[in-house]
Amino acid sequence: MAPTPNALCFGSELPASGATCFASISPNGLILIFLSDRGEEAHTVPFSALAVGAGGFDHDQLVLKWTDRGRTFALHSRDPELIQALRAKAPAELTEALGHATAQVRWRRAIRRLAWGASVAVLVGGLTWLWYGSDMVVDLIVSRIPLSWEESLGESAYRQFLSGQTVVKEGPAVQAVQAMADRLTAHLVESPYRFQVTVVENHAINAFALPGGYIVVFSGLLKQANGPDEVAGVLGHEMNHVLLRHAMERIVKNMGLVAVITVLTGNQQGLAGVMKELGIELVTLKFGREQELEADLEGLRLLHRARVSPDGMITFFQRLAESEGRMVALLSTHPMSEARAERLRTAAATLPRMTPEPFGIDWQAVQGAVR
Ligand SMILES: [Zn+2]
Structure with missing residues (x-):
């Protein structure tokens, strides 16, 4: 040989x-x-x-x-x-x-190893700084997550959640929520998402949006709202969490370097697996203060474009925050503060004058249609 x-x-x-x-x-x-x-x-x-x-x-x-x-x-x-x-x-x-x-x-060889070690240290140090010092890396990684991943993550959480709920399939409540969603989505600028809104029979005062455009509205929220403008305000806010990819930002930030590697290697199963391991639940995902503010302001602009009065959004959030002793699940994921309400009011005042177009929805019928 x-x-x-x-x-x-x-x-x-x-x-x-x-x-x-x-x-x-x-x-x-x-x-x-x-x-x-x-x-x-x-x-x-x-x-x-x-x-x-x-x-x-x-x-x-x-x-x-x-x-x-x-x-x-x-x-x-x-x-x-x-x-x-x-x-x-x-x-x-x-x-x-x-x-x-x-x-x-x-x-x-020793010199070369030293040089290598030094450049690795600089690289890791730089990445750490970028990670904690700014959202640049997070934004970059989120921008590389394909839409299909987002849709499939959101859809599976949506299905799983709905399987344990009583879904309202038809009637005035479903029609009303759909009409509000349609009005808002018609005024989105270049949205890659197809929003899907579902009403569930659930006393909790809540609504949430999942990545990919899946939105759940609880009947408790409809019961608590004084009219369609208030619910449209919540929808506008939730839709902007989706459009601004807030959930993905949160996930990437929580997962850190693992997410970077998973995304760069194009592994969707890996992303879902690590999320499960870390116990990241999309349904109860808490957004950051900056994200809430961003969703508020963009939501407000969306309402304005769709000719929906922004007052409903502001007063509803504020009324919920003030209703002590009640189970307001929406606030556990969307903490409302006086400062936040104030920012909304200031922003609303700077928008050009607009005459709102009422939805023309029989709100009593909507509230009577759900438990
Ligand atoms: Zn929010």
Whole structure:
């Protein structure tokens, strides 16, 4: 069996890129075996003809040089066994030079490792800074999440949630919520999402949106609202959580580097798996203060474009926040504060004058249609 090459040989009759060979050490000198079309060719170079040095691209290889009948040859190798054997068997003057050369090789390697370590540290430090110091990396990663991932994550959470609920399939409440959603979606600018709104029989005063555009409105919310403008305000806010990809931002931020790797390697199952492991539930996902504010302001603009009075949104959120002792689930994921209401009022005042178009929905009929 031919031995595995462990060295490259250079010389006048050899290819410019070098010839692979197997080098070993005998008591007499260096033995070289070249594999060619004619089979194996072995050469012996006596120790007395050898000169030792370090060389190669980064001075990290053992280099042996010799001349044979006026022609110069060189052998480059990184094989530790070859270096070991040379040290054990070569005469003293050669091993001294070898010691010097291997020290040089080690030094070069240490320097290179140090440089590597330093650049890795700088990279990790930079990423950490970017991660915690700004949302740049999070935004970049979120922008790389395909829409189909978002849709399938949202859809599976939606199905799972609805399977434990009584879905209201038809009637005035469903028609009213659909009419509000249609009015708002007609005024979206370049939205890739197809919003789907479902009403469930549930006393909790709640509504939420899942990635991909799946929205759930609880009958408790409809019962608590004084009219369609208030519910449209909640819808406008929820839709903007979807449009602004807030859930994905939260997930990526929570998952940290794992999300980066999962997304960069294009692994959707990985993302879903890690979310499960970390206990990230889309249905109860809490948004950040900045995200709430963003959804408020964009929601407000959407209402304005759709000619829905923004007052409903502001007063409804505020009324919920003030209703103490009641089960307002919406507030557990959407904490309302006086400052937030104030920002909304200020923003609403800066929008151009607009005459609202009432929905023309029989609100009593809507409230009477759900429990
Ligand atoms: Zn919100």
